[in-house]
Structure formats: structure tokens, C-alpha cells
Amino acid sequence: MSGPAVGREDELAANLATVEARIAAACHAAGRAREEVTLTVVTKFFPASDVRLLAALGVTDVGENRHQEAEQKAAECGDLDVRWHYIGGLQSNKAAAVAGYADVVESVDRAKLVSPLVKGAAQRDRPLDVLLQVSLDPPEQSEGRAGVHPDDLAALAQKVTGTGELELRGLMAVAPLGSDPGAAFARLALIVERFRGEHPRAQVVSAGMSGDLEAAIAHGATHVRIGRAVLGERPKIK
Numbered sequence: 001m002s003g004p005a006v007g008r009e010d011e012l013a014a015n016l017a018t019v020e021a022r023i024a025a026a027c028h029a030a031g032r033a034r035e036e037v038t039l040t041v042v043t044k045f046f047p048a049s050d051v052r053l054l055a056a057l058g059v060t061d062v063g064e065n066r067h068q069e070a071e072q073k074a075a076e077c078g079d080l081d082v083r084w085h086y087i088g089g090l091q092s093n094k095a096a097a098v099a100g101y102a103d104v105v106e107s108v109d110r111a112k113l114v115s116p117l118v119k120g121a122a123q124r125d126r127p128l129d130v131l132l133q134v135s136l137d138p139p140e141q142s143e144g145r146a147g148v149h150p151d152d153l154a155a156l157a158q159k160v161t162g163t164g165e166l167e168l169r170g171l172m173a174v175a176p177l178g179s180d181p182g183a184a185f186a187r188l189a190l191i192v193e194r195f196r197g198e199h200p201r202a203q204v205v206s207a208g209m210s211g212d213l214e215a216a217i218a219h220g221a222t223h224v225r226i227g228r229a230v231l232g233e234r235p236k237i238k
């Protein structure tokens with residue numbers, strides 16, 4: 001039927017301004033420069049028309065977490081100058097296809113994903129940036145949740161750096177459900193410190209969402225992944 005409601009651009013602009021102010025305040029409080037933190041807007045469940053409005057408002061990075069939806073949206077927005085971050089759970093039989101449109105895959109959490117990602121990345125004209133998703137969950141909560149255990153991180157990193165097609169750029173994490181994100185991101189900062197010692201070129205730390213971006217920035221996040229605070233509440237079903 002019709003395009004986006006007339007008010008949608010204003011709504012997104014206002015939400016972006018609010019998020020931008022939160023990021024700036026968090027950087028200031030942490031004694032960090034605003035330029036140290038990139039905003040990735042998570043557009044999952046929202047239409048390509050929103051990505052288009054966001055790009056016009058200056059958003060450079062967008063995140064998606066479901067392969068089919070992401071693939072279609074990236075194709076519809078092929079003319080836009082935005083970087084596509086794949087941040088969702090990754091099945092090994094879909095991983096090669098994700099490498100077809102993603103600029104960075106943030107959710108690499110097991111060795112089984114490496115060879116399909118390499119296969120997909122080999123079809124591209126440039127290497128595929130990857131982040132390793134590290135689990136911050138306490139052991140009793142980690143069942144069924146994404147993320148490599150910190151003890152297994154070094155071995156997974158070695159698998160990735162052993163390929164020519166994948167470029168290891170850093171780490172991604174999600175705070176555990178129902179506990180203090182500050183404590184979790186403080187643990188992440190220690191993991192990051194050791195990791196950067198071994199992989200000095202892998203400086204990205206993707207952490208922080210709508211509810212906890214301040215804590216993430218306080219503990220060194222270089223990228224925050226913000227959905228609801230920019231786009232509004234996601235529909236329950238699509």
C-alpha cells in the first residue's frame with residue numbers, strides 16, 4: 001500500500017538523537033572520545049524502508065540477526081552505503097550464504113562455522129571481517145545460549161587467523177539475562193585485554209544494547225548494537 005508513515009522519519013530522527021546523546025554522555029563519563037564508539041542500529045523485524053531512512057539520517061552500520069530477512073533487506077538496500085553486521089545465531093548450513101552479503105559476521109562462536117564462512121568469503125572480492133562471540137553467562141545459564149566459553153576463545157581465534165579469507169577483527173558479547181551488565185562487561189574487559197595481547201589487530205569490542213549501552217561503553221565497547229531505542233518495540237511476530 002503506502003510507504004512509511006509520514007512521521008516515521010521524524011520518529012527515527014528523534015530516537016537517534018536520544019541514543020546519540022546517551023552515547024556521548026557515556027563516552028564523556030568514561031573519559032573516552034565519542035569517535036571511539038560506533039553505533040550499529042539493529043534493524044531486525046523492521047522493513048528495508050527504515051534502513052533507507054536511517055542511512056539518510058547518517059547511520060553507517062546496521063545489524064541483522066536472521067539470515068533470510070537480512071539477505072532480502074541487504075538486497076533491497078544494495079544502493080546504500082551501509083555496513084551490514086550479522087549478529088544472530090548462525091547455522092553452519094547458512095554460514096556461507098551470510099558471507100554473501102554481510103560486511104562483518106559478529107556471532108562466530110564455534111569452529112564448525114569457520115569452513116563454511118571461508119567457503120562463502122572465497123566468493124567475495126575482499127576478506128570477510130569476523131568477530132568472535134564470547135559467552136559471559138555463568139555456567140548454569142549458558143545452556144542453549146550463544147557464545148564461545150572464554151577458555152576456548154584462543155583456539156577458535158587460531159582457527160580463524162589460519163584462514164586467508166576471514167579477517168579477525170575482535171570480540172562480541174551479550175550481557176547475561178537478569179544480572180548486572182556492569183559486572184559482566186568488566187569481565188569482558190579482562191578477556192579483551194588478554195585477547196588483544198595475542199591479536200593486536202583485532203581491536204573491535206561489540207557490546208551494549210538499548211538497555212545497557214552505558215555500562216558497555218564504561219568498560220571499553222567500540223561498537224554498541226542498538227535496536228529498540230532507535231526503532232521502537234519489535235512486533236511479537238512478523
Ligand SMILES: *Cc1c(COP(=O)(O)O)cnc(C)c1O
Binds near residue numbers: 087226227229
Ligand atoms: C536484538 C539484538 C540487539 C539489539 O537489542 P535492543 O535491546 O533492541 O537494543 C543487540 N544485539 C543482539 C545480538 C541482538 O540480537
